[in-house]
Amino acid sequence: MPDTPALLLVGGTGFVGGYFASALEAAFPAHRRVLLSRESDEAIPRGWEVGKADLLDPQSVENLVAALRPQVVVHLAAQSHVVSDAEATWRVNFGGTFALASSVARHAPEGVFFFSSSGEVYGRSFKDGVATEETVPRPQNAYASSKLAAEGMLSDVLPATKRLIVTRSFNHTGPGQDERFVLPTFAAQIARIEAGQIPPVMRVGNLSAERDFLHVADVVDAYVRLLTHPEPESRVLVNVSSGHAYRIEALLELLRKASKRPFEVEIDPARLRPSDIPRAVGDSARLMQLTGWAPKRPIEEILEELLEWWRGRLAHPTPQA
Incomplete structure (x- = not known):
C-alpha cells in the first residue's frame, strides 16, 4: 500500500539483527518491514520482505532507498570483529554507512535513523575511568575508528528533519x-x-x-525503547552498558x-x-533517564x-x- 510507512533494517541477518527483527515487528506492526540483503539465499525472518542491495554498491542502496523512502532506518551492519582487515572494516563501517546516509538524506529526510555504534570508540579514555557520553573518544583500532567517523558523518549528512539515534553499545552476548x-x-x-x-x-x-557485558535481549530492549520514545531532540547519543x-x-x-x-x-x-x-566500563545513566531502561x-x-x-x-x- 502506497501510504504504509516503511521500516528498513540493515544488518538484520547478523547476531543482534536476529533478535532485533522480531522486536521491531512487535514495535512497528503497521509498518512495511524490509530487510536489506545482498544475498538471495540469506535466511529472512518471518514478517519481513527482502530489499536487495549491497552497502558496498552505493547505486544499489540508492535504488532501494529511493523506491522505499523509509520512515525508519535501523542500521546494525558492520565489520564487527576488532581484528578484522582494516581496509575492509573502513569500507563497510564508514563507506557503507555513508552510502546509506546520503541516500536517506535525499529520498527519506523525515523520520528516524538508528545507528548502532560501539563503546570501543572510547579506547584509551577507559584508562581515565568509567566512560560517559561526555568522555572524549580515543579509539585504538580500525573498527572503533570507523564507527566514530561514521557517527560524525551521520550527524553532518542527515538533515535535522531526520532524527538520529546513536548507541555506543558495550559487549553483549x-x-x-x-x-x-x-x-x-x-x-x-x-x-x-x-x-x-x-x-x-x-x-x-x-x-x-x-x-x-549485557545480554543481547537487554540491548535490543534498549534499542526499541529509544526508537519508540517520543524524544523531541533531533540528535540522541547514549551508551548501552551494564555499568x-x-x-x-x-x-x-x-x-x-x-x-x-x-x-x-x-x-x-x-x-x-x-x-x-x-x-x-560504560555509564548508561542517560539511557536510563531517557527511557526507563535497565538490564534484567x-x-x-x-x-x-x-x-x-x-x-x-x-x-x-x-x-x-
Missing part, C-alpha cells in the same frame, strides 16, 4: 553469537570438552581484562563450575588481542544460557546446506 567472541568461545569449548570432541584443555587469551566490570577470569571460573567435566586452562598466544586497556539478566544467567545453548547445538547440529 547470547545464544547464536560467533565463537570469535570471548564468552561464546569459552562456552563452546566446554561443550566440546563435555562431549569428548576435544581434550580437556581450555585455550584462552587475556584473562585479566575487565569488561562490561559493571566483570573480570574475564572470574567469568571463566563461573563457567568452569558449571562444566560437567574438569579441564585445564592454557594461554593461546593466537587469542591474545593487542590492547593495553585493563578495564572498560544477571551475568550468571547469561553464562548459563550460553553454555546450555552450545550443549544443545552439539547434541543437535544444524544440517549444512
Whole structure:
C-alpha cells in the first residue's frame, strides 16, 4: 500500500539483527518491514520482505532507498570483529554507512535513523575511568575508528528533519553469537570438552581484562525503547552498558563450575588481542533517564544460557546446506 510507512533494517541477518527483527515487528506492526540483503539465499525472518542491495554498491542502496523512502532506518551492519582487515572494516563501517546516509538524506529526510555504534570508540579514555557520553573518544583500532567517523558523518549528512539515534553499545552476548567472541568461545569449548570432541584443555587469551557485558535481549530492549520514545531532540547519543566490570577470569571460573567435566586452562598466544586497556566500563545513566531502561539478566544467567545453548547445538547440529 502506497501510504504504509516503511521500516528498513540493515544488518538484520547478523547476531543482534536476529533478535532485533522480531522486536521491531512487535514495535512497528503497521509498518512495511524490509530487510536489506545482498544475498538471495540469506535466511529472512518471518514478517519481513527482502530489499536487495549491497552497502558496498552505493547505486544499489540508492535504488532501494529511493523506491522505499523509509520512515525508519535501523542500521546494525558492520565489520564487527576488532581484528578484522582494516581496509575492509573502513569500507563497510564508514563507506557503507555513508552510502546509506546520503541516500536517506535525499529520498527519506523525515523520520528516524538508528545507528548502532560501539563503546570501543572510547579506547584509551577507559584508562581515565568509567566512560560517559561526555568522555572524549580515543579509539585504538580500525573498527572503533570507523564507527566514530561514521557517527560524525551521520550527524553532518542527515538533515535535522531526520532524527538520529546513536548507541555506543558495550559487549553483549547470547545464544547464536560467533565463537570469535570471548564468552561464546569459552562456552563452546566446554561443550566440546563435555562431549569428548576435544581434550580437556581450555585455550584462552587475556584473562585479566575487565569488561562490561549485557545480554543481547537487554540491548535490543534498549534499542526499541529509544526508537519508540517520543524524544523531541533531533540528535540522541547514549551508551548501552551494564555499568559493571566483570573480570574475564572470574567469568571463566563461573563457567568452569558449571562444566560437567574438569579441564585445564592454557594461554593461546593466537587469542591474545593487542590492547593495553585493563578495564572498560560504560555509564548508561542517560539511557536510563531517557527511557526507563535497565538490564534484567544477571551475568550468571547469561553464562548459563550460553553454555546450555552450545550443549544443545552439539547434541543437535544444524544440517549444512
